[in-house]
Amino acid sequence: MRIEARNLDKHFRSVHAVKGLSFTVEPGRVTGFLGPNGSGKSTTMRLMLGLDSGGGETLYDGKKLSSHHPVTRTIGAHLDAKFFHPKRTAYAHLRMLGAEAGISKARVHEVLKLVGLESVAKKRPGGFSLGMGQRLGLAGAILADPQVLMLDEPANGLDPQSIQWLRDFLKHYASTGKSVLVSSHLLSEMELLADDVVVIARGNLIAAESMPAFLSRATGSAVVVRSPQSEKLAELLSSQGIASTTDGARTIVIPGHSTDRIGEIAFANGIALSELSPRTASLEQVFLELTESGQEYRLGETS
Amino acid sequence: MIANLVYEWRRLWSVRATWIMTFVYLVITGLLGAGPLFLGDGGFGTQTWKGLYSTNANFLCLVMLSVVASQFFGHEYRYGTIRLTLTEFPKRERVVLAKTLLLALYVTVATILGWAVLGVVGSIAPEGSIGTEGPGLSINGGEPSELWQVLVFGFAYCVIAMSLTMITRNLALGIVLPLLLSSIIEGLIVLFAGLANGKMDWIVDALPFANGTAWLTNLPDQPNAGLIFAAWVTGTYLIGSAMFFKRDA
Known part of the structure; x- marks a missing residue:
């Protein structure tokens, strides 16, 4: 119904x-x-x-x-x-x-x-x-x-x-x-x-x-890529205006894009990938982001 | 509507309070009826069967029934089950009607049981304590009531108790307010009115329970007492129902 x-x-x-x-x-x-x-x-x-x-x-x-x-x-x-x-x-x-x-x-x-x-x-x-x-x-x-x-x-x-x-x-x-x-x-x-x-x-x-x-609304949504050619991939993405950050050895994080898009770029340029996964925010993160200003009874700061 | 009535029937009899209050009502009715028979007439004259059977129109008996009447809405609000009731039966006028019909049934059955108790009391009373001649003793003063008047008055009293509970959404107030009005407040108003050189007589003439009792005991100088009492009962019921329809559950 x-x-x-x-x-x-x-x-x-x-x-x-x-x-x-x-x-x-x-x-x-x-x-x-x-x-x-x-x-x-x-x-x-x-x-x-x-x-x-x-x-x-x-x-x-x-x-x-x-x-x-x-x-x-x-x-x-x-x-x-x-x-x-x-x-x-x-x-x-x-x-x-x-x-x-x-x-x-x-x-x-x-x-x-x-x-x-x-x-x-x-x-x-x-x-x-x-x-x-x-x-x-x-x-x-x-x-x-x-x-x-x-x-x-x-x-x-x-x-x-x-x-x-x-x-x-x-x-x-x-x-x-x-x-x-x-x-x-x-x-x-x-x-x-x-x-x-x-x-x-x-x-x-x-x-x-x-x-x-709803989860994809979070500003923290990103794609995690692990590759032996992570530096080359980062340069390639940068040349296409896609920002990324290094997250440990051979791992980069690309915020605001889908795994499909990043996978296509890597494949088209012959870059081998060990991992290609979405990093979505938790419901709690998204909920807090979206409702922060809408809290009726606000809590005090904890020391 | 049948489902509403079944719901109310199960709601009413599935709590021990209903059984206890009904039992107490029957005990008090029996004791009040037995008093004049076993303790002597106290100068009131010989008791008649009619007088004996009007015992359960006494306020002391009716308070017990009014506790059950107040519970029709009082328990619902106190324990939040009104939200379950109104989810199941969204048409509120049917809820009020079902409760009123079941209250009528309950008061009728309780009154008949009360008469049965009084019948037993009368049958074991000392020989000669119940006569067939004379007016007999009305426990409310005046003439003994007809049986249908006892039943109607009991129902009307309970409707007032239930309606006050609808208005106040408070179980205790539904029980206490009619009792205070009938036993203390109206008496005080009559007392003060007597000191006002007739300027407050119109208030006295309009008092609900004074008129109700006058109608019940067939006082000849108050021919409109029944109508005034009925107006009070109807008015309270309509206000209570209107508030129940309009307010949030």
């Missing part, structure tokens, strides 16, 4: 929290939703779900969410790890959430087993850890096997094994043709997980594109 957010806008009195955001979430892909603290990610998600009132609209396969029936077969959302009654058992919580789509008891048990909460199904979640709360929230979101999963910081509080499980699960979920929109502060994790990214800062859209396209 394709999600299209159009001109989403939200004011909190004098604060313009979300400023006319438009982006799409494509089916069959995991879309990472990134932004610094206070950038408006959670507010945007609430707007998309119709929980908050504001400008713009969100269409799910061309229709508003309220036009889909049952809604829980269309979208499953997990917005907070503590959205449950502390005295209502995990099983009863999911039975309640399964009412709209007529979810069977067997499916509730199946989902509890999937997220590893089967042994505490009859326990009250008031004593659950943050990670267990996340699992319960995820269980609620996937209960009706919806076409869209919308998850706000689902990896917070999870241990490394659970994070890896979540990554595999979400990738598999998207691979079946469903849409996944997931926000996270764990950028390294998001780099492994997301196919596309939507980046916002101070309520403004910074980027909405594929992960490779």
Whole structure:
């Protein structure tokens, strides 16, 4: 299911929290939703779900969410790890959430087993850890096997094994043709997980594109070449106006160009290459570059 | 709409608080009903079955039901589950309608159970403590209420509690405000109005629970009491619903 957010806008009195955001979430892909603290990610998600009132609209396969029936077969959302009654058992919580789509008891048990909460199904979640709360929230979101999963910081509080499980699960979920929109502060994790990214800062859209396209925005992207004739290649590139720097013996780094271009030049001039590889910036580097000025709550300098 | 009702039914009965408050309601109803039968009439005259069955319209009983009524929205806001509810049911008017219908069902069942308890109490009361003649004792003063009035008043009280919770988004205020209004604040207003040489009588005439009780106990000098009380209940409900529709979840 394709999600299209159009001109989403939200004011909190004098604060313009979300400023006319438009982006799409494509089916069959995991879309990472990134932004610094206070950038408006959670507010945007609430707007998309119709929980908050504001400008713009969100269409799910061309229709508003309220036009889909049952809604829980269309979208499953997990917005907070503590959205449950502390005295209502995990099983009863999911039975309640399964009412709209007529979810069977067997499916509730199946989902509890999937997220590893089967042994505490009859326990009250008031004593659950943050990670267990996340699992319960995820269980609620996937209960009706919806076409869209919308998850706000689902990896917070999870241990490394659970994070890896979540990554595999979400990738598999998207691979079946469903849409996944997931926000996270764990950028390294998001780099492994997301196919596309939507980046916002101070309520403004910074980027909405594929992960490779986003990473290529970094000023640090470069081509690394190792060759026994590295000096000759550097001179040749220089004669064509391409700058390079030496990075150890027989290795040069050429910023701002593709491996295809450099490979063609080397091949045309008979220069043997031992290595020709792209050096892309990490998601964290690109994210920090692009959102540096858009941080709502700035940190002080460390000594 | 059926799905909304099933959701609310499961939400209501899957927390222990509902069971506890219902049990406490039945116990208090039984104790209040048993008081005049076992402890003597206290000069009020012989109790009748009708008087006994109007016991559960007393504010002490209704407070227990209003706790459950406030939880319809209060728990949702306190624990954030309102966002799950509204994601699942984006049409908010259906959410309000489902909660109201289920509240009506809950109050009806609880009231009937209360009458059953009072029936048991009456059947084991000392011989002669329940008569068939005379007006009997209304626990709220005045004439004993008809059974349908007991049911309607209980529901109306709970609607006010639920509506105040919608307005304030605070569980405790939804319980405490109707209780304070009915038991203390309105009494103080009547007291001050008595000192104002009739200049504040219009306020007294418009008080919600004073009118509600007057209607419940069939006071003959207040023929419009039922309408005024109904206006308060409807107004509070409409304001609460409008705020629920408009505000962010």
